[in-house]
């Protein structure tokens with residue numbers, strides 16, 4: 097039986113890529129269901145940046161003003177020593193290559209909430225459920241959900257993140273595609289007892305970093321502990337308590353700054369987010385009627401600072417290709433052709449992120465601190481220097497793709 101145009105889509109995952117896809121697919125008149133394993137949309141969380149080509153995607157959605165209204169507007173990152181004394185206080189854009197006044201820095205949960213609010217009346221959201229099995233036929237995919245529900249769709253999009261369920265069901269175990277960057281990340285919220293206002297404080301040791309980050313969240317700030325670890329703990333399943341134990345053990349004996357307090361807070365945190373710092377590299381992004389989007393396809397890791405941005409861009413392109421190509425397979429092909437080089441360029445940004453956030457040795461840490469001291473001599477807000485190849489390169493990569501028009 098031949099292929100038919102796409103009319104009915106199932107998306108797995110309601111974070112950033114999933115609702116952004118739902119936005120565009122429903123706009124093109126395609127019936128869209130989004131299945132999310134959590135019982136509700138997850139709010140709060142760490143701040144992410146939307147910049148470069150992704151700003152164009154958000155503008156085209158008409159959601160830029162709402163996102164900008166939730167802008168965190170960090171003014172500085174202060175790198176401190178073990179006594180809390182400032183080594184260097186710099187403009188965040190000096191590291192990210194971002195554009196002040198235009199980019200959006202927003203909590204991950206806020207962007208998800210904005211995307212969900214814009215789509216909840218048009219797409220069918222199915223919380224507290226997950227795909228149990230996918231049965232592909234020449235003209236459809238039959239889906240059985242964990243709840244026992246069943247559904248039939250023309251295509252299924254896996255937008256279910258780094259540890260994608262859809263990817264595992266179709267392409268096999270994550271370890272085949274995971275590029276472990278060598279670190280683990282534990283993030284959680286703590287009371288803002290630092291008087292921190294629109295900025296971050298970071299204390300770095302070789303292979304470790306402890307950070308608190310103001311997020312415009314009333315009396316709360318976002319804290320994270322990052323540490324080098326030899327193998328990805330997610331090669332096997334990790335119990336919740338073991339994530340806390342592992343993080344605490346990696347900071348044992350670190351008495352500098354407020355690390356002992358942060359470790360205590362992490363042990364008790366109700367919103368602990370623990371993950372490997374990993375990327376996903378796939379030889380192909382689709383198989384027959386199943387296609388991947390966002391982190392499930394091309395996770396970049398937080399050290400690139402670009403995961404959400406490229407998820408938004410990819411959603412625009414995948415939905416646009418599905419709506420305008422005569423069949424799903426040519427749409428998937430065009431999507432991968434356009435997006436893959438952009439995603440891979442952004443994944444490569446991880447190297448500079450790593451050298452600034454978590455230098456490996458004492459010598460590298462001292463060299464980094466020296467570089468930060470020099471940067472700090474620039475007046476805040478005027479840090480972008482055309483002669484700084486690293487900053488120029490990051491900016492070019494953020495905007496390396498021009499969005500096609502699908503209208």
Ligand SMILES: Cc1cc2nc3c(=O)[nH]c(=O)nc-3n(C[C@H](O)[C@H](O)[C@H](O)COP(=O)(O)OP(=O)(O)OC[C@H]3O[C@@H](n4cnc5c(N)ncnc54)[C@H](O)[C@@H]3O)c2cc1C
Nearest residue numbers: 109111112113133145256257261390391401402403404405
């Ligand atoms: C600390 C940190 C800082 C970051 N900073 C930045 C930044 O500055 N800029 C930036 O652009 N990016 C940043 N990122 C990356 C960014 O968070 C991700 O790239 C982005 O969230 C990817 O969106 P996604 O929708 O593809 O996947 P995710 O946000 O991972 O969402 C996947 C969704 O799928 C759901 N799900 C999982 N399994 C199932 C299942 N079996 N069935 C149904 N649903 C399922 C999950 O519950 C979740 O809702 C950062 C990441 C981290 C961890």
